[in-house]
Structure formats: C-alpha cells, structure tokens
Amino acid sequence: TPRPDSIKDSYDFIIIGGGTAGLTVANRLTENIRTSVLVIEAGDTDVGNLNLEVPFFCTRTVPFTSVDWNFTTVPQTNLNGRSLIYPRGFVLGGSSSVNFLAYTRGSEDDWDRFASVTDDPGWSWNQILPFFLKVRDCLTVQILLSELTSLNQSEKLTPPADGHDTTGEIIPSYHGFDGLVGDSLPGFPSPLDPMVIATTTEDPEFPFNIDINSGSPLGVGWAMATVSGGVRSSSATSYFRPFSNRPNLDLLLNMRVTRVLPGNSDSSTLQLQVVEIAQSRDGPRIQIKANKEIILSAGAVKTPQILLLSGIGPSEDLNAMGIPVVLDSPSVGQNLTDHPFVSQSWSVTGNNTFETAERDPVIAAQQFAEWNSTRTGPLTAITNQVGWLRVANLTSQYPDPASGPDSPHFELLFANGLVLTAVPPTGNFLTIAGADVSPTSHGTITLQSTDPFDAPLIDPNFLATDVDFFVMRQAMRSAQRFISNSAWSTYIIAPSFNGTTDDELDAFLRENIQSTFHPIGTAAMSAQDANYGVVNPDLTLRGATGLRIVDASVFPFIPAAHTQACVYALAERAADLVKATWNLP
Numbered sequence: 059t060p061r062p063d064s065i066k067d068s069y070d071f072i073i074i075g076g077g078t079a080g081l082t083v084a085n086r087l088t089e090n091i092r093t094s095v096l097v098i099e100a101g102d103t104d105v106g107n108l109n110l111e112v113p114f115f116c117t118r119t120v121p122f123t124s125v126d127w128n129f130t131t132v133p134q135t136n137l138n139g140r141s142l143i144y145p146r147g148f149v150l151g152g153s154s155s156v157n158f159l160a161y162t163r164g165s166e167d168d169w170d171r172f173a174s175v176t177d178d179p180g181w182s183w184n185q186i187l188p189f190f191l192k193v194r195d196c197l198t199v200q201i202l203l204s205e206l207t208s209l210n211q212s213e214k215l216t217p218p219a220d221g222h223d224t225t226g227e228i229i230p231s232y233h234g235f236d237g238l239v240g241d242s243l244p245g246f247p248s249p250l251d252p253m254v255i256a257t258t259t260e261d262p263e264f265p266f267n268i269d270i271n272s273g274s275p276l277g278v279g280w281a282m283a284t285v286s287g288g289v290r291s292s293s294a295t296s297y298f299r300p301f302s303n304r305p306n307l308d309l310l311l312n313m314r315v316t317r318v319l320p321g322n323s324d325s326s327t328l329q330l331q332v333v334e335i336a337q338s339r340d341g342p343r344i345q346i347k348a349n350k351e352i353i354l355s356a357g358a359v360k361t362p363q364i365l366l367l368s369g370i371g372p373s374e375d376l377n378a379m380g381i382p383v384v385l386d387s388p389s390v391g392q393n394l395t396d397h398p399f400v401s402q403s404w405s406v407t408g409n410n411t412f413e414t415a416e417r418d419p420v421i422a423a424q425q426f427a428e429w430n431s432t433r434t435g436p437l438t439a440i441t442n443q444v445g446w447l448r449v450a451n452l453t454s455q456y457p458d459p460a461s462g463p464d465s466p467h468f469e470l471l472f473a474n475g476l477v478l479t480a481v482p483p484t485g486n487f488l489t490i491a492g493a494d495v496s497p498t499s500h501g502t503i504t505l506q507s508t509d510p511f512d513a514p515l516i517d518p519n520f521l522a523t524d525v526d527f528f529v530m531r532q533a534m535r536s537a538q539r540f541i542s543n544s545a546w547s548t549y550i551i552a553p554s555f556n557g558t559t560d561d562e563l564d565a566f567l568r569e570n571i572q573s574t575f576h577p578i579g580t581a582a583m584s585a586q587d588a589n590y591g592v593v594n595p596d597l598t599l600r601g602a603t604g605l606r607i608v609d610a611s612v613f614p615f616i617p618a619a620h621t622q623a624c625v626y627a628l629a630e631r632a633a634d635l636v637k638a639t640w641n642l643p
C-alpha cells in the first residue's frame with residue numbers, strides 16, 4: 059500500500075471506495091496491465107480481524123465497531139421516533155467484509171424491471187445472469203491460487219464446509235464456477251433443518267424451492283452464503299488480495315475522499331476529473347487526477363454525500379448548505395429504499411441452540427478450536443434456510459408492490475437462537491425474522507453539514523405506507539403459521555410475543571422494526587430520456603462526463619434480495635461497460 063505521498067499524480071481510473079463494487083471493478087480493469095487504477099478506501103485493512111473471517115462471527119462485526127461507519131438513522135416517524143443503527147462496512151471489502159453473508163440474487167422480475175425502467179435490456183435477468191455466474195465460487199481458480207501462493211487452501215475449499223452431499227438442495231446449472239467470490243450451501247446442520255424442511259412438505263403455504271437463486275425465488279429453500287472453505291469470502295479476500303501485487307493497481311487505505319471536482323477542460327459539458335482526499339477533518343487536502351474516469355463506489359449512504367459535497371445534487375438543498383452548484387441533479391440522495399425487518403422468537407425444548415455456546419465459554423472455545431483447526435463446525439454457518447413469500451390477498455387491496463408475480467413480498471429467515479439480542483440467563487430459542495422485501499416507503503440521504511468527516515442524515519423512512527404495514531403484519535402472521543405446523547409441535551414452548559390483532563402487531567412493529575442494512579437507490583439509474591435519476595443506464599453521471607457510479611446506490615428499485623450478490627453482478631457488468639467505453643481488452 060503506497061503512502062499518500064508516494065501515489066502518482068494521476069491514474070487512468072480512480073475508484074472511490076474499496077468496497078463490494080469498488081474492488082470488483084478494480085480487479086477487472088487491472089486485468090489489462092496497461093490500465094492504471096487507484097482505489098481509495100476510508101477504512102483500514104480487513105486482514106487480521108477474526109470477526110471478518112469466521113462466518114458466525116458476523117454477529118460481532120457491527121454495530122459500533124472499528125470496521126463500521128457507526129451510522130444511526132434520524133428518528134423514524136413511523137417507529138415511535140426511534141433512531142436505528144445503520145451499519146456500513148468501514149474496512150477494505152466494505153460491507154462485504156462485515157455483512158451477514160446471505161447470497162441471494164433477487165428475482166427474474168426484479169432484473170426485468172431494472173431493464174424496463176432504464177430501457178436497457180442489458181439489465182434484464184437473462185442478460186445479467188452470466189455476470190452472476192461469473193461471480194460465483196471458482197474452485198479451480200482458488201485451488202490454483204492456493205497452490206501458487208501456498209495459501210494453505212485445498213480440498214477444504216469444497217463447499218459446503220462439512221462436505222455433505224448437496225443433491226436436492228440446489229440446481230447446479232444455475233451456478234457458475236468461473237468467478238471469484240466464494241459461496242456455498244450451509245456447512246453445518248442445524249436442529250431446525252428437519253423441521254423447516256418437513257414444514258415445506260406439510261403446508262402448501264410454504265412450498266419447497268430447490269434453488270431460490272434461479273430467478274424464481276418463491277418458496278422455502280436452502281440458504282447460500284458467501285462462505286468458502288468455511289471462511290467468509292468478501293470482495294477483499296476474493297477480488298483484491300490474490301491480485302494485490304498487480305503493478306497497475308494502487309490502494310490507499312485510511313484515506314477519505316472529500317469531494318470530486320471538474321478538471322481544467324474548456325469543454326462546454328461538465329467534465330469531472332479530480333478527486334480530493336484527506337486523512338482527517340483538518341488534514342491537508344490532496345488532489346489526484348483521473349485521466350479516463352472517476353468510479354464512485356462509496357455505497358448507498360456515502361455516494362450521495364460525496365456528490366452533494368461536490369455540488370452535485372438538488373440545487374435548492376445545495377444553496378441552503380452554501381455549496382456552489384456544480385450540477386443540478388434533483389434525484390441525488392432521494393429514493394433511499396431499504397428492507398425493514400422484525401424478529402419474533404419462541405422458547406423451545408431443544409438445548410442445542412446459539413444460546414448454549416453463548417452461555418458456556420467451554421463450548422464456545424471448542425467451537426472456535428474446531429473452526430481454527432479445520433474450518434468446520436457450527437461457526438461456519440448462520441442460517442440454513444430462507445423463505446421468499448407472497449401475501450395471498452394483497453392485490454385485492456393494494457397495487458402489487460412486488461416487481462412481478464414471481465417476486466416475493468416478504469422474506470422469512472430461520473435462526474437457531476436469538477440473534478443480535480442480549481441472551482437471557484436461561485432458555486433456548488428459535489427466531490424467525492420477517493422482512494418486507496418489496497417496500498414502497500422511500501427516504502433520503504441529505505447533508506447535516508458541509509464537513510465530509512460528519513455523517514450524512516440517513517432517513518430510510520420505514521413503514522411510511524399502509525401497504526408496508528400490511529406486508530409486515532402478514533410476515534409476522536406467516537411466521538406464526540409456519541411454526542404451528544405439526545413438525546414443530548414438540549419443539550415450540552411459547553412465543554415471546556402474543557399479539558394477534560392488527561393494532562397489537564402494529565404496536566410491536568413500531569417498537570421493534572430494524573433495518574436489514576440493504577440501502578439502495580440514492581443515485582438511481584434511469585432511462586436516457588427520463589426526467590429523473592442520477593445516472594444513465596451505463597452508470598455514467600447524467601449531465602457530466604468523467605464519472606460513473608458503481609454501487610448499490612444506482613438500483614432504481616430494491617431487489618427482493620439481500621443485496622450483495624446483486625452488487626457483485628452490477629459491478630461485473632459495469633466493468634464491462636467501462637472497458638467497452640475505452641476499448642480496453
């Protein structure tokens with residue numbers, strides 16, 4: 059890693075943010091030795107932090123840690139004025155280094171909707187699928203790399219971590235083997251597995267789906283995670299580290315981009331060329347030039363902040379902050395969309411739940427020792443099944459908020475214990491989290507000050523619509539029906555929440571909704587001739603040259619999915635678009 063004083067004055071491409079998308083693009087652009095790339099990352103290296111390696115320790119990565127931006131939302135109007143935690147990865151790999159590892163692609167309808175609102179068939183499911191396949195676990199490449207660099211990885215890389223036969227848990231033809239990010243089916247059996255699977259055969263509300271990543275996610279199926287060889291696979295471990303000695307790839311850590319600026323071009327169109335960085339609030343500002351493009355990949359919270367600080371945003375907001383308007387772009391920071399979720403838990407008769415190890419340091423130490431020596435055991439998995447479901451009677455009351463009929467309204471996630479909750483002294487628990495995955499509420503990212511070292515104001519504006527409340531109530535009731543099936547009759551003891559009426563459920567939701575940490579849409583792409591949107595379908599900034607945005611902020615709608623796999627696919631296609639623009643091999 060060069061020090062700030064040893065970086066060059068200019069690069070072909072400067073990538074702002076070494077996160078999920080940023081490192082994907084950096085990798086693909088530097089495949090060509092003649093292309094120089096600088097990645098600027100505000101956080102530190104991910105190396106040496108066990109919480110970022112051990113899959114189950116994803117429960118420890120956030121909130122309020124050294125690898126989290128430690129954001130909170132503004133008080134949420136519809137959630138009793140509560141301010142929610144809003145973690146984002148502040149570390150190489152960005153949120154892919156700290157997230158909860160779920161690997162889900164969204165539905166065919168989701169991607170086809172992106173294609174239709176952007177008028178670009180390149181974003182349709184059929185045309186994006188190859189980019190998903192490109193990002194999948196590549197055993198061949200990883201084994202080759204491990205042989206070349208003695209990374210001590212060989213057959214342990216075989217997904218899943220316990221090496222069980224995955225027949226009937228996935229359709230292999232929907233998955234690729236030539237990408238870089240590792241993923242796998244659950245690597246350790248959970249006591250819940252037989253009960254969840256039995257419910258799918260017993261209750262037609264919850265049909266078994268053999269592969270929820272096929273583009274048709276509806277039903278309940280086996281969850282995939284970005285775990286490879288029992289270890290987290292992030293953009294840092296997959297797209298960056300094995301390639302970090304490329305001479306045309308420079309990385310600056312612990313350095314914050316404060317704004318982007320026009321170059322000296324006398325062209326009549328705005329040409330953004332310069333990236334300004336600083337190490338601290340009062341530290342000196344350094345400017346570096348991008349000869350070809352600036353790629354803005356700071357994520358759905360920080361990307362709009364950087365644009366606004368650069369004078370790119372709604373002119374009235376910029377004027378109010380005293381920031382000179384460089385480009386009036388009214389959609390910057392608008393359309394923030396995220397998945398609200400709520401957890402319900404039940405006390406259970408089983409004693410082999412997360413609580414057991416959390417209360418007993420000897421068991422916890424045994425589990426870690428197993429992971430440490432063989433990368434196997436309970437610490438390799440967090441959730442083994444996921445359900446993507448629709449509310450049966452929704453469309454008789456509301457316009458369908460989902461992207462299409464094969465897209466879910468809500469998600470159920472099953473966990474073998476309490477998650478992100480203080481563990482009580484006694485009892486064992488089951489948690490089912492329910493999330494509204496086609497929300498219609500939208501919020502904003504705005505500036506609270508002109509200081510780039512201050513956090514922006516984050517308002518996801520959760521549950522601002524009746525239909526979002528309706529979907530969340532149905533998700534809660536669906537979870538309650540799920541465990542009322544006979545498979546659970548000897549397992550469930552009692553619910554922690556007894557409400558049944560709409561009012562009781564709404565009160566619970568207002569008091570307990572949290573973010574799933576999937577913000578998107580704050581620099582959305584739109585069709586070339588649209589009168590809204592921040593970037594064109596090829597992700598170039600509308601109204602300027604020299605800057606492309608590649609991260610979760612460009613999704614115009616939220617996919618009905620945990621967002622990382624979608625970001626990897628987006629970034630893979632973006633890299634192809636950049637290469638095509640500049641005729642790069």
Ligand SMILES: Cc1cc2nc3c(=O)[nH]c(=O)nc-3n(C[C@H](O)[C@H](O)[C@H](O)COP(=O)(O)OP(=O)(O)OC[C@H]3O[C@@H](n4cnc5c(N)ncnc54)[C@H](O)[C@@H]3O)c2cc1C
Nearest residue numbers: 075077078079100152153157158159160315357610620622
């Ligand atoms: C706690 C948590 C759990 C999640 N769980 C899941 C999950 O289980 N499955 C899933 O699919 N998705 C999950 N997500 C969401 C998913 O990880 C994100 O959607 C995705 O990683 C976003 O990618 P990105 O490239 O847009 O942004 P990021 O990966 O966040 O990258 C942005 C990068 O830019 C850097 N940066 C920001 N500002 C600056 C600046 N001014 N200067 C320099 N660098 C800057 C950041 O430090 C960061 O490294 C989770 C997210 C979080 C935070």
